[in-house]
Every structure is written in C-alpha cells, then in structure tokens.
Amino acid sequence: MTATATRVLVLNSGSSSVKYQLLDMRDGARLAVGLVERIGEGSSRLAHTPLATGGEQRETEGAMADHEAALKAVAAELAADGLGLDSPELAAIGHRVVHGGLKFTEPTVIDDAVLAEIERLVPLAPLHNPANITGIRTARALRPDLPQVAVFDTAFHTTMPEYAARYALDVETADRHRIRRYGFHGTSHAYVSRTTAALLGKDPSEVNVIVLHLGNGASASAVAGGRCVDTSMGLTPLEGLVMGTRSGDIDPAVTFHLKRVAGMSEDEVDELLNKQSGLVGLCGDNDMREIRRRIDAGGEDGARARLAFDIYIHRLKKYLGAYSAVLGRVDAVAFTAGVGENAAPVREAAIAGLEEMGMAVDADLNARRSGEPRLISPEYARVAVAVVPTDEELEIAQQTYALVSA
Known part of the structure; x- marks a missing residue:
C-alpha cells in the first residue's frame, strides 16, 4: 500500500442490491455514497452522490443482470468523479459480511481459504452470506491486486462468555450443528459503545x-x-x-x-x-x-x-x-x-x-x-x-x- 493510499470503499451487498460508500481515512470524510437496487430484475436503479465535489445525486436506470454489472456501473460513476477503482489512492475494499461464526473474531483479509470458510457458514445465514459472497467475488475480479477485507456483524459478540453464548441444549447436538448465540449488528454495537464512552470523556x-x-x-x-x-x-x-x-x-x-x-x-x-x-x-x-x-x-x-x-x-x-x-x-x-x-x-x-x-x-x-x-x-x-x-x-x-x- 502506498503512502497516498488513504481511501476505503465499503460494500454492503444484498441479494438484489449493493450499498456503497467511499471514505478518506485521513479524516473519515465521505467522498461518494450510493445504492444499486433491483439487480437482476427488469429495470435496475443506481443512485450515486459525489460528496467530494458537492455534486447532486445522479440516478440511472437500466437492466443490470448481476452484481458484476452493478459494480461495474458503480466503478463508472466513481471514475466520472475522478474517484475510480483504479486510483492509487484506494487502499482497500471493505465488505460487510453478516456471519463469521466462531472462526472470524476480527476483520480479515480475504483470500480463497477465507472465502471458502465464509461459504461454509452459509447455513447459519442463508439470506445474507450468499449475497455478501457474491459482492466479494465480483470486487475481487474487478481489483484482484487490491486488499479486500471482510468485517463481520458477529465478530464484536465473540467476546461473550460461554455461559452467555450457549443455549441449554444437549451439548453434542448443539456443537454438531453450531447452535449458539452469535448476535448481529456487531459493527453498530462496537461503534456506538465506543462513541458513548468518548461522549462521557x-x-x-x-x-x-x-x-x-x-x-x-x-x-x-x-x-x-x-x-x-x-x-x-x-x-x-x-x-x-x-x-x-x-x-x-x-x-x-x-x-x-x-x-x-x-x-x-x-x-x-x-x-x-x-x-x-x-x-x-x-x-x-x-x-x-x-x-x-x-x-x-x-x-x-x-x-x-x-x-x-x-x-x-x-x-x-x-x-x-x-x-x-x-x-x-x-x-x-x-x-x-x-x-x-x-x-x-x-x-x-x-x-x-x-x-x-x-x-x-x-x-x-x-x-x-x-x-x-x-x-x-x-x-x-x-x-x-x-x-x-x-x-x-x-x-x-x-x-x-x-x-x-x-
């Protein structure tokens, strides 16, 4: 990573949507925000706001068959504002991943082994992890040279003591099927608890x-x-x-x-x-x-x-x-x-x-x-x-x- 690479693109991929924000980590400023929705449907919609230039929201509609098409459209919008994915100022892409199980307790650089483990967790989050995986695969294909990081909703809660995380079920059955309290909204709970402490000085x-x-x-x-x-x-x-x-x-x-x-x-x-x-x-x-x-x-x-x-x-x-x-x-x-x-x-x-x-x-x-x-x-x-x-x-x-x- 170069010294000038201070930007992070955050992707939150849903089953038919992608939310994104580009941030400058020198001061946390948002350079661009946007949403692609109705991916894979007859008419998709992309709403993009270039905050770095103070521009107004731009909306485009048209068929986007899959997440690859959606992210290519996002990349084009960013490039139009001089914020393209090929910029040397882009340090990494951060992906929201809903379920990290017990293995992922902190943000993790994504490689093939990590992606395979996230796929193994799909039965625990069948509505969310598949969409997260799709976004990761697409982003890796667009920028295979760029670090891609998974940040897990469940990670903040992995510090729970065992007596709080376990249900009163037969232990062998629970362990075999990975049944326990994982918790969600972890990035929000982490941010808010830390900000509350700062508010109290x-x-x-x-x-x-x-x-x-x-x-x-x-x-x-x-x-x-x-x-x-x-x-x-x-x-x-x-x-x-x-x-x-x-x-x-x-x-x-x-x-x-x-x-x-x-x-x-x-x-x-x-x-x-x-x-x-x-x-x-x-x-x-x-x-x-x-x-x-x-x-x-x-x-x-x-x-x-x-x-x-x-x-x-x-x-x-x-x-x-x-x-x-x-x-x-x-x-x-x-x-x-x-x-x-x-x-x-x-x-x-x-x-x-x-x-x-x-x-x-x-x-x-x-x-x-x-x-x-x-x-x-x-x-x-x-x-x-x-x-x-x-x-x-x-x-x-x-x-x-x-x-x-x-």
Missing part, C-alpha cells in the same frame, strides 16, 4: 454500556469495558426485542403448535415469525412514526397501535433490567439506529419508571433533534442516557484501513 475500557440498536431489525447488547458480554439476537436475527416484522423472543413450542394445530409448514412458520410478526403483525405497521400518529388519533385503530407500542416498550424494559443485572454497574444507555435516533417517545417510554435504577430522561433534551451524539439525561441521573447516531460504514472502513495499513 472516558476510555471504552472504563465504561459499561447498554446499547439499544432500534431499527426495523432491533438488538440490545451489554458491553463491559469495551467487550460485549451479552446480546439479544442469537443463532439468527430473530431472537430478542420486538422488531418491525420479527417476533423477537417467543416460546419455541409455538412453532410446534402452529405445525400441529394450524398445519403450517416450516417455511410458513419461518415466514410468519420473520416477516409477518413484530409491530406489523400486532398492528399492521412497522413504521414507528405511523404507529405514533395512529395512537394520537385515538379510536379503535389507535388502541391497536397503542398495544403494539406498549408490547415493544415492555420488551425493551425487560432487556434494560436484565442487562443492568448482567453488568452490575451501568454507566450509560445508548439509543441508536432509525427508531433509537429519531423516536423521542420510544426513548421516553423505555426509560420511564427506571429512576430507582439511576435512569432518567430530560424531556427538553430528548425532544431536540440532532445528528450528533448527545446526552438526553438530566445532570442528576446516575446513568447517562445518550442518543448516538450509528455509522456502520465508518466502522467497517476504520477496521479495514487499520488492518491493511498495519
């Missing part, structure tokens, strides 16, 4: 934080001195908090009951729990803004939305209490992601009544909107309550650059 090793990543997918983590000691998602992203379309924690016997009594197949139960449950199953909406609007409107429809909201908050409180017990001492609670960063009523309701645990929210601070990390707790509160905008792309870029520049 402390080193991460000095701070115990409960991170609430609340988006359409939602997860909680207990972070002690910079290390994850427990997290709400498990073998899959289904476990834990109530989410937009996922049920979160549920009696596992419900699945047997649905198969016996309702005659549902495994695929139908999977569809129900992952895509037709959570907030959308409870009230028909997974947009917290719309749920709050319906509550304010009142009536029978508002009552249904209120029940969904109350169930959502109840689960949050249970995890706040549980992780307070796990940590023993809580220095901060950090809200992040789409709902956590923007829904003041969720933050207020989740903390309400927890004063005896040292947690409180200042109504005025909570109501203010900002894109910066900030405290929303009153000065007297023993536990700091923070809103910390997550930045998974920056976290991936930082981890990638630190590895290739070491």
